[in-house]
Amino acid sequence: MTDTTRKPTINDVAERAGVSKSLVSLVMRNAKSVSDHRRAAVLAAAEELGYRPNAIARSLVSQKTHVVGVTVSDFRNPFFTDVVEGIATVAKANGYQTLINTGDRTPHGETEAIDTFIQLRTDGIILVGTVVDDETIDRIGTVSPLVSASYASGSLKIDSVVTDDVKGARLAVEHLVGLGHRDIAHITGGKGAGANRRVRGFRAAMKAEGLSERARVVEGEFTESGGISGVAELFGSGTKPTAVFAANDQAAIGVLRGLTARGIVVPNDVSVIGYDDTNLAAFEHINLTSVHQQRVLMGMTAMELMLERVAGSRQSARCVTLEPRLTVRGSSGRAPS
Amino acid sequence: MTDTTRKPTINDVAERAGVSKSLVSLVMRNAKSVSDHRRAAVLAAAEELGYRPNAIARSLVSQKTHVVGVTVSDFRNPFFTDVVEGIATVAKANGYQTLINTGDRTPHGETEAIDTFIQLRTDGIILVGTVVDDETIDRIGTVSPLVSASYASGSLKIDSVVTDDVKGARLAVEHLVGLGHRDIAHITGGKGAGANRRVRGFRAAMKAEGLSERARVVEGEFTESGGISGVAELFGSGTKPTAVFAANDQAAIGVLRGLTARGIVVPNDVSVIGYDDTNLAAFEHINLTSVHQQRVLMGMTAMELMLERVAGSRQSARCVTLEPRLTVRGSSGRAPS
DNA sequence: CTGAAAGCGCTAACAG
DNA sequence: CTGTTAGCGCTTTCAG
Numbered sequence: 001m002t003d004t005t006r007k008p009t010i011n012d013v014a015e016r017a018g019v020s021k022s023l024v025s026l027v028m029r030n031a032k033s034v035s036d037h038r039r040a041a042v043l044a045a046a047e048e049l050g051y052r053p054n055a056i057a058r059s060l061v062s063q064k065t066h067v068v069g070v071t072v073s074d075f076r077n078p079f080f081t082d083v084v085e086g087i088a089t090v091a092k093a094n095g096y097q098t099l100i101n102t103g104d105r106t107p108h109g110e111t112e113a114i115d116t117f118i119q120l121r122t123d124g125i126i127l128v129g130t131v132v133d134d135e136t137i138d139r140i141g142t143v144s145p146l147v148s149a150s151y152a153s154g155s156l157k158i159d160s161v162v163t164d165d166v167k168g169a170r171l172a173v174e175h176l177v178g179l180g181h182r183d184i185a186h187i188t189g190g191k192g193a194g195a196n197r198r199v200r201g202f203r204a205a206m207k208a209e210g211l212s213e214r215a216r217v218v219e220g221e222f223t224e225s226g227g228i229s230g231v232a233e234l235f236g237s238g239t240k241p242t243a244v245f246a247a248n249d250q251a252a253i254g255v256l257r258g259l260t261a262r263g264i265v266v267p268n269d270v271s272v273i274g275y276d277d278t279n280l281a282a283f284e285h286i287n288l289t290s291v292h293q294q295r296v297l298m299g300m301t302a303m304e305l306m307l308e309r310v311a312g313s314r315q316s317a318r319c320v321t322l323e324p325r326l327t328v329r330g331s332s333g334r335a336p337s
Numbered sequence: 338m339t340d341t342t343r344k345p346t347i348n349d350v351a352e353r354a355g356v357s358k359s360l361v362s363l364v365m366r367n368a369k370s371v372s373d374h375r376r377a378a379v380l381a382a383a384e385e386l387g388y389r390p391n392a393i394a395r396s397l398v399s400q401k402t403h404v405v406g407v408t409v410s411d412f413r414n415p416f417f418t419d420v421v422e423g424i425a426t427v428a429k430a431n432g433y434q435t436l437i438n439t440g441d442r443t444p445h446g447e448t449e450a451i452d453t454f455i456q457l458r459t460d461g462i463i464l465v466g467t468v469v470d471d472e473t474i475d476r477i478g479t480v481s482p483l484v485s486a487s488y489a490s491g492s493l494k495i496d497s498v499v500t501d502d503v504k505g506a507r508l509a510v511e512h513l514v515g516l517g518h519r520d521i522a523h524i525t526g527g528k529g530a531g532a533n534r535r536v537r538g539f540r541a542a543m544k545a546e547g548l549s550e551r552a553r554v555v556e557g558e559f560t561e562s563g564g565i566s567g568v569a570e571l572f573g574s575g576t577k578p579t580a581v582f583a584a585n586d587q588a589a590i591g592v593l594r595g596l597t598a599r600g601i602v603v604p605n606d607v608s609v610i611g612y613d614d615t616n617l618a619a620f621e622h623i624n625l626t627s628v629h630q631q632r633v634l635m636g637m638t639a640m641e642l643m644l645e646r647v648a649g650s651r652q653s654a655r656c657v658t659l660e661p662r663l664t665v666r667g668s669s670g671r672a673p674s
Numbered sequence: 675c676t677g678a679a680a681g682c683g684c685t686a687a688c689a690g
Numbered sequence: 691c692t693g694t695t696a697g698c699g700c701t702t703t704c705a706g
Contacts, residue, residue, distance in 0.1 A: 394683035
């Protein structure tokens, strides 16, 4: 298991095939300047020995690992896994490997994950739904190519790709107003990535509809319990809204629960809209109207930005904005008269 | 961005601090045999230069990467993400990094992912819900420490950790029988990992209850549509069961949909049980009775087995079996009289 | 077309 | 306690 089974090196292959190391190296990288005869001999020797090039050693000299590190703030959130899938697809298509790591939703854990990538000398790092502050991002951006997905960093050193959440919020509001709703509330995502933009978008859209006075915003979280507590606050006292726009699907599901518990019927009494349009929203038993984000595309775009950086074909920071859509399902309906 | 920003090496730090490379190396690894004075000087120099040890170079000489590769057959399945979380927790606690890769649910893709890990010289590889055949597993097992989670490989070279699915199926059957059900059907998981054990367990349990004659088994899949088609087959003709045990939660949700579409009420007319006890099952709107698998523990155990292998403290293969539990929720109830 | 030699950044014996 | 000397497995000039 130790030295007896030592993995074969380029030297072993060279010896077995009776040629020089450099010759083997050329063959392994498909160089053309090798005679068919020797190439065959090398290939045969490699096959026999079960030789696999040592990518570690290779990258030590080439200064390229062909690996990009990806930090994911929350593995369990289906939104993120789709983004990661997009990243992986484009990466693989371009000969890159993706190394995934989670920072356990904490700035400290994520910073640690990033540091590991730096020590591993990944060619670049993609932050998905990062929770670290702009200052740290800026610092890391000077050391390694960096792109942020789903969070628009203030740093000028890095690229980012986000959904136009201001517009997403507007789509939700316009849909509800079209259904006759006027008392509309928004439960925020707290300090989560993108939460701010959604709040701004909500306020702006309500204003545009001349409903500023009737807009209510309560603090929440990107979780089911965030939605539940939001409902408690909204329906505990004062004017009750006829529609609730939650910061994401998980919070919206909390809203559904909270409403059901109070005997309020969706969508007859109150309409509910989520954000992200995850699989959850599509489940027939949940059937949630939701603002759709192009998750896989977001990941693909992030990786494409990274490739440009790695190739050195662009030095300036770029922020790509993706268009949201509204997916209408059963949780939204005409306002009660 | 290229050579002007070259990352500082141990040499740069040594020069800056006015000491030898080996001294710096010792300090970076917290060796005690260094005078406080020099240690401080080195640390200061490293800090100024923003030096991060090159893990690539380090592992080239130490022959250890402190990285374990993890292949996940399906990222979207919450079952697997929990297993991965367990792996990552134990790995981190022991100074290991986890490199995650998906094989897109295909044997070819997964084999490719494994090959990448081998080239990267990861210290070991953990297969989560693998889809590659035993022969391939056996071959890889001779090259690298390997452990399989959720699939019990026939290979004698590798370790595995699985849930006792035979018992899990029995728990489901016993629960239903206790509620007065006698006509019970099972919708299988097709060729998916663990599907076989669940079928066997179902058959054995029904036999033990003296209900062999009334047991029905229809072919399905580990997906929602697998459940839907199963319902179509079960309720299309012949004796209709009063309870359905699906191979996993996603299929069970398909069953719920299929039943609802036919106007069959759960659990009044028919009881439904799933497998995995994922977050989905717990959603109030789904509220599915399900056989619970200790997912995080499964991942933790897998990583522990890996650590034993890496440390060389065990040469023989080991298969750990985890206990299932039944989580009772609203989708199962007394059999109609 | 092929081989020899010099290093990539780091660690691991050895000497002082 | 500290510096020197060899490599780890590979790529890359530079000569033949």
